[in-house]
Amino acid sequence: MTVSYVHCIQPLRVSSKTHLCFSGGRCREDRRKSSCLVFASASKSDVNLILQSKVEVLLDSVKWDDKGLAVAIAQNVDTGAILMQGFTNRDALATTISSRKATFYSRSRSTLWTKGETSKNFINVHDIFLDCDRDSIIYLGKPDGPTCHTGSETCYYTSIFDHLKDQEVEGNRLALTTLYSLESTISQRKAELAAPENGKPSWTKRLLLDDNLLCSKIREEADELCRTLEENEDKSRTASEMADVLYHAIVLLTLKNVKAEEVLEVLRQRFSKSGIEEKRSRKPKK
Amino acid sequence: MTVSYVHCIQPLRVSSKTHLCFSGGRCREDRRKSSCLVFASASKSDVNLILQSKVEVLLDSVKWDDKGLAVAIAQNVDTGAILMQGFTNRDALATTISSRKATFYSRSRSTLWTKGETSKNFINVHDIFLDCDRDSIIYLGKPDGPTCHTGSETCYYTSIFDHLKDQEVEGNRLALTTLYSLESTISQRKAELAAPENGKPSWTKRLLLDDNLLCSKIREEADELCRTLEENEDKSRTASEMADVLYHAIVLLTLKNVKAEEVLEVLRQRFSKSGIEEKRSRKPKK
Numbered sequence: 001m002t003v004s005y006v007h008c009i010q011p012l013r014v015s016s017k018t019h020l021c022f023s024g025g026r027c028r029e030d031r032r033k034s035s036c037l038v039f040a041s042a043s044k045s046d047v048n049l050i051l052q053s054k055v056e057v058l059l060d061s062v063k064w065d066d067k068g069l070a071v072a073i074a075q076n077v078d079t080g081a082i083l084m085q086g087f088t089n090r091d092a093l094a095t096t097i098s099s100r101k102a103t104f105y106s107r108s109r110s111t112l113w114t115k116g117e118t119s120k121n122f123i124n125v126h127d128i129f130l131d132c133d134r135d136s137i138i139y140l141g142k143p144d145g146p147t148c149h150t151g152s153e154t155c156y157y158t159s160i161f162d163h164l165k166d167q168e169v170e171g172n173r174l175a176l177t178t179l180y181s182l183e184s185t186i187s188q189r190k191a192e193l194a195a196p197e198n199g200k201p202s203w204t205k206r207l208l209l210d211d212n213l214l215c216s217k218i219r220e221e222a223d224e225l226c227r228t229l230e231e232n233e234d235k236s237r238t239a240s241e242m243a244d245v246l247y248h249a250i251v252l253l254t255l256k257n258v259k260a261e262e263v264l265e266v267l268r269q270r271f272s273k274s275g276i277e278e279k280r281s282r283k284p285k286k
Numbered sequence: 287m288t289v290s291y292v293h294c295i296q297p298l299r300v301s302s303k304t305h306l307c308f309s310g311g312r313c314r315e316d317r318r319k320s321s322c323l324v325f326a327s328a329s330k331s332d333v334n335l336i337l338q339s340k341v342e343v344l345l346d347s348v349k350w351d352d353k354g355l356a357v358a359i360a361q362n363v364d365t366g367a368i369l370m371q372g373f374t375n376r377d378a379l380a381t382t383i384s385s386r387k388a389t390f391y392s393r394s395r396s397t398l399w400t401k402g403e404t405s406k407n408f409i410n411v412h413d414i415f416l417d418c419d420r421d422s423i424i425y426l427g428k429p430d431g432p433t434c435h436t437g438s439e440t441c442y443y444t445s446i447f448d449h450l451k452d453q454e455v456e457g458n459r460l461a462l463t464t465l466y467s468l469e470s471t472i473s474q475r476k477a478e479l480a481a482p483e484n485g486k487p488s489w490t491k492r493l494l495l496d497d498n499l500l501c502s503k504i505r506e507e508a509d510e511l512c513r514t515l516e517e518n519e520d521k522s523r524t525a526s527e528m529a530d531v532l533y534h535a536i537v538l539l540t541l542k543n544v545k546a547e548e549v550l551e552v553l554r555q556r557f558s559k560s561g562i563e564e565k566r567s568r569k570p571k572k
Contacts, residue, residue, distance in 0.1 A: 078464040080366020085422040129461035131441040136371040155417040175415035177366040178550040215512035222508030226501035253412040256524045264464040266529040
């Protein structure tokens, strides 16, 4: 179904950084962070009316189920980790649009709830996506802290295949995608360095123990990546050299206790600013 | 709820690369790919019985709703992209566990369906995760092709904030996390190079147009990343330099038409093999 804007009486531009305010009853006004739009040509109440109308049209276009619900999945905008899944209804989605805090409808308590209202671990929503059927929604956002009520980073830490492998399951394992799974493995290797070991240490451990070796490998792999362009090598060589750069760089990040997520946050913040603004805001290099 | 293994009569180890076969009626036997486990101490039928029993216990532990359903989210194991969301029931989950192809229950057709059974764009499941409430499931897998029936890579390509910003929405925009959003922006800059432009080109365009500049920047940024370790600079400097390495490296990947996803696939394949096996399988360097 295509959203129609017949209700809209004039073009409207909303900065992605501006919090929408409309008289939906549940708009949480955070005077520090949110600001209502003011246009030279329209009064605040006109603008609110237009926005409210656009939001209503949008809410009408969602294919709510027989209970008035749709699935809402909260996803970390930087890492892609699925944080949690709940259900949303018309009011919960309207609240999320206006407050930019992931808000759900609790089926057990028959009430709206904003993730973080008790724990303060809000999920700050940067964008919201509907699927092709308009009955499933992604809240793409940045969590203030662990999402799960257990204190886990995400609610998905029970692997079915782990359970089928072992009679006794040793601890939990988050649902991690490739980069974060590699990061987690390298962190484990770092933690194991304290324990005495027989035999030759793995390559990762050797890198973790020898800054000179690690840095020479990072410089070498970056050079090899460049040579795939300079010497017109094939695509598979480029992918392979970039994998080498990433792996060795993550070993360095692990040594420095920097998470890949922190790096992605830096990238996101840079690319949401103009180049000039961004350069000005950087700390001077030594 | 904790999974109990009281039904299991002996310890059982299943390699993550081994496809489980059990007599669930819906086990799709792919003789090329799947292999049933054979243990010296147990006959094939014993093993099948044990596995079947473990799977049944696991299926019992899922908190199915009043219609016998749970939410199932398919996620790309390399990029973290949420591919689609459907519902699963006991049979659909059992089929996914045994076939390793993401399988759902269609509420409209009241039948099981394996994503890809018509299009051949299967989602090859590497792991399955339950959430803390055991009523939401991630199928973490690798898609064979676009997941959406529209031909889109994922089903989530309608941004609510885009719709609220503009009266006319220009095309669709996938729900991309930071790295892929950056990659997409750089790809756009590359596509824009063909069009004549007034004024000074952006930094990204200058890099795209000048291999020497790009390669000197990649080498320089890799060196600066290393120096944050060698000169014991603070964590924020490491994150910032790594962001520089990533950004410049993605410009190079874009020039070579290599997707970040391909790099992550290389990393995943390396880390699922032992170091020695992996090194042997690499193409020799020039």
